[in-house]
Amino acid sequence: MRDLRTTLQELAALPADRPMGMPGAFYTSQQQFEWEKATVLRQGWHCLGRADEIPEPGDFFTVQLLDEPLIVVRGDDDQIRILANVCRHRGMPLAEGRGNVKRFICSYHAWMYGRDGALLRAARMENAGFDAKACRLHGHNMQIWQGFIYCSLDADAAPFGSESDPLDSLLAPYETESFRVVHTAEENWHTNWKCLVENFMEGYHLSVVHPQTLHGYTPTGLAKKSVSGPGYTSYCANYPDGIESRGLGAPGLTSDERQRSSLFARFPTQVASQAASLLVSISIFPLAADLIRVKWTMSTYGDDLDAETIQARVKLWEEVNREDREKLERMQLALKSQHAQTGPLAGEDYEGTIRDFQIWLAQQDASFEPAAQAAE
Ligand code: FES
Numbered sequence: 001m002r003d004l005r006t007t008l009q010e011l012a013a014l015p016a017d018r019p020m021g022m023p024g025a026f027y028t029s030q031q032q033f034e035w036e037k038a039t040v041l042r043q044g045w046h047c048l049g050r051a052d053e054i055p056e057p058g059d060f061f062t063v064q065l066l067d068e069p070l071i072v073v074r075g076d077d078d079q080i081r082i083l084a085n086v087c088r089h090r091g092m093p094l095a096e097g098r099g100n101v102k103r104f105i106c107s108y109h110a111w112m113y114g115r116d117g118a119l120l121r122a123a124r125m126e127n128a129g130f131d132a133k134a135c136r137l138h139g140h141n142m143q144i145w146q147g148f149i150y151c152s153l154d155a156d157a158a159p160f161g162s163e164s165d166p167l168d169s170l171l172a173p174y175e176t177e178s179f180r181v182v183h184t185a186e187e188n189w190h191t192n193w194k195c196l197v198e199n200f201m202e203g204y205h206l207s208v209v210h211p212q213t214l215h216g217y218t219p220t221g222l223a224k225k226s227v228s229g230p231g232y233t234s235y236c237a238n239y240p241d242g243i244e245s246r247g248l249g250a251p252g253l254t255s256d257e258r259q260r261s262s263l264f265a266r267f268p269t270q271v272a273s274q275a276a277s278l279l280v281s282i283s284i285f286p287l288a289a290d291l292i293r294v295k296w297t298m299s300t301y302g303d304d305l306d307a308e309t310i311q312a313r314v315k316l317w318e319e320v321n322r323e324d325r326e327k328l329e330r331m332q333l334a335l336k337s338q339h340a341q342t343g344p345l346a347g348e349d350y351e352g353t354i355r356d357f358q359i360w361l362a363q364q365d366a367s368f369e370p371a372a373q374a375a376e
Pocket residue numbers: 087088089090091092106107108109110111
């Protein structure tokens with residue numbers, strides 16, 4: 001693993017005109033995955049979904065982030081909280097799936113918690129040592145950005161994003177924050193989490209892997225690298241002349257902005273595509289070196305798209321995801337080969353985003369050096 005960490009530093013330092021991808025073990029080693037779990041994943045900000053998935057007080061959904069089961073819930077004060085989905089009595093999960101509750105009642109011994117995580121009732125707990133106030137559900141570090149909900153398992157993680165950030169400026173005319181969610185879905189893929197980040201963020205494969213679904217709208221040849229910065233990268237998938245923008249979107253958009261999809265990654269685990277009327281975001285939940293849970297949401301701008309068009313878009317994205325998944329699951333097996341060594345990457349417009357990700361991972365990894373030695 002020391003070798004992989006060294007290789008990461010070496011490849012990230014290569015000149016921009018001769019980029020190289022990481023060897024297969026970076027994506028298949030369970031030891032590497034455990035290291036990432038303890039460092040870059042534990043400290044990172046992870047998108048859990050859209051704020052308008054839970055519009056009313058008591059609306060909640062659950063999610064597993066690394067080893068932490070979480071409840072994302074809107075409180076009576078309209079605030080969204082991310083609570084540990086672990087009973088303070090003996091550790092039972094309190095909720096499953098999604099829904100709306102007045103109280104969370106544990107299915108084991110019926111301890112009852114409010115929507116803010118406070119313990120409200122615990123039957124027959126008359127021990128002198130019992131203090132209900134000390135049994136509040138843990139609240140995790142939470143941030144809302146552009147209508148997305150993020151969580152970091154590191155209580156000290158600094159918030160990200162500001163209006164002067166180039167990614168915020170790129171998204172501002174689309175009014176990303178105001179998009180409303182129309183579809184969510186989850187499934188497990190047998191791939192490494194970094195492979196899906198890289199796959200979604202490079203335009204090089206579009207015309208090859210998606211000849212029927214995407215090539216007509218976003219051919220590889222029109223892909224252009226866009227803004228990058230601390231913790232993110234992006235590229236523009238431009239539409240050919242004559243392709244009508246699907247819905248007008250926000251009034252402030254230029255015709256150029258209507259003629260492309262901006263694909264961005266917020267590292268480590270969110271990838272998304274912003275078009276005039278459609279916003280698709282994928283949250284990647286790493287489960288093992290070769291297994292992820294994928295949650296994707298589709299959102300639209302106001303009433304821009306009718307129900308039939310939305311259904312057609314859902315179908316299209318299901319097909320696109322199926323095409324990508326088939327490739328990534330086959331590649332995951334081949335990446336175990338001794339011959340899955342570093343390979344040359346394509347230029348800035350096609351795979352420059354992969355290089356950005358590599359450089360970010362290398363910077364993060366270098367910051368964990370003292371703990372690294374202790375762990376080895
Ligand atoms: S584990 Fe929840 S009440 Fe006992």
